[in-house]
Amino acid sequence: MAVGQTRTERDWRMRLQDWLPKLVLSPSVAMTLLFVYGFIIFTIYLSFTGSKMLPSYDWVGFDNYRRLFGLSAWTTALINLAIFASLYVTICIAIGLSLAIFLDQKIRGEGMLRPIYLYPMALSFIVTGTAWKWLLDPGIGIEHTMHLWGWETFRFDWIKNRDYAIYTLVLAAVWQSSGFVMAMFLAGLRGIDNEILKAAQIDGASNWNLYRRIVIPLLRPAFLSAFVILAHLAIKSYDLVIALTGGGPGRATELPATFMYSYTFTRNQMAVGASSAVIMLMGIAAIMVPYIYAELKEKN
Amino acid sequence: MSVATQDSAVRTGRITRTFIYVFLIFFALFYLLPFFVMVINSLKPLGEITGGNMMALPQDWTIQPWLSAWSTAQIGVEATGLKPYFINSILMVVPAVAISTMLGALNGYILTKWTFPGHKILFGLMLFSCFIPFQIVLIPMARVLGELGLSGSTTGLILVHVVYGVGFSTLYFRNYYAAFPTELVRAAMMDGAGFFRIFWRIMLPVSGPIAVVCIIWQFTNIWNDFLFGASFAGLNAMPITVALNNLVQSSTGVKEYNVHFAGAILAALPTLLVYIVAGRYFVRGLMAGSVKG
Known part of the structure; x- marks a missing residue:
């Protein structure tokens, strides 16, 4: 009798132990399913309706997407994103890699330099935007300073210039993230077995060839991570544009993220805004899904 | 050869090293510049920014801008500071x-x-x-x-x-x-x-x-x-x-x-x-x- 009792008790406890983990995990899973995936489905649904200021539920098919790609503002945002993203990713990787390789040469004061390269990553894009907005302002910033220092013909008014404003966005964004890319490459470099390098040197490889032929190919995983992180940050860029240029002058620095916000919340074209958000999500998914899939599979 | 060290096996000449240091220091200045500008100009009276040089140290040091940003600056319609x-x-x-x-x-x-x-x-x-x-x-x-x-x-x-x-x-x-x-x-x-x-x-x-x-x-x-x-x-x-x-x-x-x-x-x-x-x-x-x- 007593044995039977403890058995059911143990049985009950076992079952509880079996359920408890799932129970504890369930709020997070429910939140993710509802607030992330449920909301994604809802936004996709909205993008097929005629919603204006408030959501409405009349089905209009692909009309919004047709309208979206007919809008010159959207085309401009996509072109701006293409310019911004390609320059941002390339320059960040170039600067990050160079800094990492140079820092890896037993540099005196490395411990002092590294935090200087990295601190912008701790700042909000709004702070970065504010600092660069006034630095780049021709009236008080770098141009003005150069004039005071005697270089009267110096001109640096990109931020006010429709053709060049997008490059100021690149400048500020590179300032913020390139140090982070440096840290990623530095971690990669420190992980390379020194014996390989020594062997190559004994074989008479020059430094240039050593890096080009051996080190940089070994950094492939770091390149991939840097690309994925930077590309997805570029697509999500919003705060920096708002703080630095507000999307202007004209539409010169409008990006999909700012387009989505203004169409949804200030122009009352919710369905068009929703479809632009869906396009952004597709861009991110194209980059992140294969990456996450590969990372999770690798772990098995 | 014998001085090959533990953390990097790469040896560099003196000119290369000079170039490396110049490069590294240039970028350190690039990263520091905006913050330096923010700090020195937050300690100046407004006139020194609009009429003067953004890169120059303040002539009249003042913490007034900080006090104003903290408690009296106009945010939207209200003058509450941050x-x-x-x-x-x-x-x-x-x-x-x-x-x-x-x-x-x-x-x-x-x-x-x-x-x-x-x-x-x-x-x-x-x-x-x-x-x-x-x-x-x-x-x-x-x-x-x-x-x-x-x-x-x-x-x-x-x-x-x-x-x-x-x-x-x-x-x-x-x-x-x-x-x-x-x-x-x-x-x-x-x-x-x-x-x-x-x-x-x-x-x-x-x-x-x-x-x-x-x-x-x-x-x-x-x-x-x-x-x-x-x-x-x-x-x-x-x-x-x-x-x-x-x-x-x-x-x-x-x-x-x-x-x-x-x-x-x-x-x-x-x-x-x-x-x-x-x-x-x-x-x-x-x-x-x-x-x-």
Whole structure:
């Protein structure tokens, strides 16, 4: 009798132990399913309706997407994103890699330099935007300073210039993230077995060839991570544009993220805004899904 | 040959080394310049900026711009300074960080030590949620917060940040606990220790480093958030990033650049302090969030 009792008790406890983990995990899973995936489905649904200021539920098919790609503002945002993203990713990787390789040469004061390269990553894009907005302002910033220092013909008014404003966005964004890319490459470099390098040197490889032929190919995983992180940050860029240029002058620095916000919340074209958000999500998914899939599979 | 050292086998000549130092120092100056400009110009009277040189040190040092940015500057229609918004940010960030970190620790523990069929898919779904463009959730989130009566409240913002922060904290703890020997957990189970007991007694005591990484990451991200604050905070719960932007973009009156700079430093101060005190963990968090998914 007593044995039977403890058995059911143990049985009950076992079952509880079996359920408890799932129970504890369930709020997070429910939140993710509802607030992330449920909301994604809802936004996709909205993008097929005629919603204006408030959501409405009349089905209009692909009309919004047709309208979206007919809008010159959207085309401009996509072109701006293409310019911004390609320059941002390339320059960040170039600067990050160079800094990492140079820092890896037993540099005196490395411990002092590294935090200087990295601190912008701790700042909000709004702070970065504010600092660069006034630095780049021709009236008080770098141009003005150069004039005071005697270089009267110096001109640096990109931020006010429709053709060049997008490059100021690149400048500020590179300032913020390139140090982070440096840290990623530095971690990669420190992980390379020194014996390989020594062997190559004994074989008479020059430094240039050593890096080009051996080190940089070994950094492939770091390149991939840097690309994925930077590309997805570029697509999500919003705060920096708002703080630095507000999307202007004209539409010169409008990006999909700012387009989505203004169409949804200030122009009352919710369905068009929703479809632009869906396009952004597709861009991110194209980059992140294969990456996450590969990372999770690798772990098995 | 014999001096080949441990941390780098590459030998460089004197000219190359000079070039390397020049390059490294040039970039150090590039990264420091905006902050230097912010600091020196936040300590100048306005006239010295508009009529003088932005790169020059102040002639009349003054802390007036800081006082103004903190307590009297015009934010929107009210001349409150950034102080109330700084407090809003703190009231938002502390609970949001605490809750998302706690959930992340439990989730990571379950997803590594109490696995069940499909746990990988669940983790994949949570992981992807870290990277979505938040534009995709803005419209339904605004409605749901409205329905819950949480629009324009700090509670609403806490909810939003927990929901979209839990993916990252789960990632951190999961990867950390994955390296923790499962045999120890098994042995404790044999001895009759239950789910929570193992968590409190075995997992939590070794979680110090990853907890620091996670807290710093969440703190930095949530403090620096702008999009959710601008979309859902309204006037009463407005975080400091949004208030700073309002201050800088305001089109009425004279542009008080010195006050803007002081305000920007105020908004950056908490995350900068964290970076200075615990930079090592900050970098580790960045790397864990990127190199290993």
